Amino acid sequence: MPNAPVYKKILLKASGEALMGKQGFGIDVTVADRIAADIAEARAMGVQVGVVVGGGNIFRGVAVASKGGDRVTGDHMGMLATVINALALATSLRKLGINTEVLSAIAMPEICQSFSQRAALHHLEKGRVVIFAGGTGNPFFTTDSAAALRAAELGAQAIFKATQVDGIYSADPKQFPDAERYDELTHDEILDKGLAVMDVAAVALARENSIPIIVFSIHEKGQLAAILGGGGTATIVKDA
Numbered sequence: 484m485p486n487a488p489v490y491k492k493i494l495l496k497a498s499g500e501a502l503m504g505k506q507g508f509g510i511d512v513t514v515a516d517r518i519a520a521d522i523a524e525a526r527a528m529g530v531q532v533g534v535v536v537g538g539g540n541i542f543r544g545v546a547v548a549s550k551g552g553d554r555v556t557g558d559h560m561g562m563l564a565t566v567i568n569a570l571a572l573a574t575s576l577r578k579l580g581i582n583t584e585v586l587s588a589i590a591m592p593e594i595c596q597s598f599s600q601r602a603a604l605h606h607l608e609k610g611r612v613v614i615f616a617g618g619t620g621n622p623f624f625t626t627d628s629a630a631a632l633r634a635a636e637l638g639a640q641a642i643f644k645a646t647q648v649d650g651i652y653s654a655d656p657k658q659f660p661d662a663e664r665y666d667e668l669t670h671d672e673i674l675d676k677g678l679a680v681m682d683v684a685a686v687a688l689a690r691e692n693s694i695p696i697i698v699f700s701i702h703e704k705g706q707l708a709a710i711l712g713g714g715g716t717a718t719i720v721k722d723a
């Protein structure tokens with residue numbers, strides 16, 4: 484009999500970069516299928532799973548602003564990019580027979596349901612994976628903030644942030660290979676040390692609602708289930 488999961492309701496944040504794989508742009512379906520298989524393992528453990536997907540593999544609003552364009556329009560484009568990723572991940576989950584619902588922060592009823600807290604809780608209780616598209620629905624935010632927001636709204640017990648690296652380091656390990664890795668941190672320590680693994684607004688919202696953040700590598704298959712089972716490799720961020 485496997486261990487009971489450490490958390491019963493989680494919010495997984497997968498960046499657009501994670502869905503891109505090694506391609507450099509767009510969605511790598513084999514990677515989306517892999518992430519879906521990891522989510523299926525969590526569901527098989529009885530864990531309720533909400534997912535916020537990023538859009539950076541397709542578009543970031545700052546790209547428009549940096550060329551002198553309108554930031555708000557750029558952010559609208561970025562939010563639409565997250566909808567494309569959400570539909571791709573939903574497709575991968577449905578191929579595995581996992582009931583999945585996409586809820587968008589921006590109404591587009593011909594494509595998916597609109598987000599409401601009630602609808603999201605209903606689908607989760609029915610055992611469906613809920614993918615949150617459109618970020619927060621507001622410009623000047625990120626999908627990290629959307630992850631913290633949805634986690635707070637749904638009463639998720641943890642935010643699982645899937646990244647390119649296996650935890651939080653004293654500096655970005657891609658640029659500083661000698662950076663020190665932490666097993667545990669507090670929300671305050673991330674903010675005080677200026678660790679750029681997640682944006683400040685997202686960390687502050689998680690702190691305010693006492694939601695732990697678990698940072699782990701998307702590249703290692705089975706990590707999500709391993710961490711939910713009480714093992715695995717991750718940095719855990721929680722109040723001291």
Ligand SMILES: Nc1ncnc2c1ncn2[C@@H]1O[C@H](COP(=O)(O)OP(=O)(O)O)[C@@H](O)[C@H]1O
Pocket residue numbers: 498499500537539645646647648650651652653654655656657678679680681
């Ligand atoms: N102190 C740090 N510890 C860990 N990762 C960091 C740190 N600073 C920056 N990073 C970077 O942040 C990334 C995590 O954010 P992610 O959402 O995957 O990327 P992005 O937001 O750029 O799409 C990691 O892949 C890593 O390269």
Ligand SMILES: O=c1ccn([C@@H]2O[C@H](COP(=O)(O)OP(=O)(O)O)[C@@H](O)[C@H]2O)c(=O)[nH]1
Pocket residue numbers: 497498499500536537538539540542543544545557558559560561562564565617618619620621622623624625626627628629
């Ligand atoms: O609440 C949100 C979430 C996202 N975005 C836009 O969508 C883009 C893609 O999201 P993000 O950069 O968070 O994706 P990730 O880095 O996770 O792939 C952002 O750059 C913003 O332009 C936004 O305006 N509001």
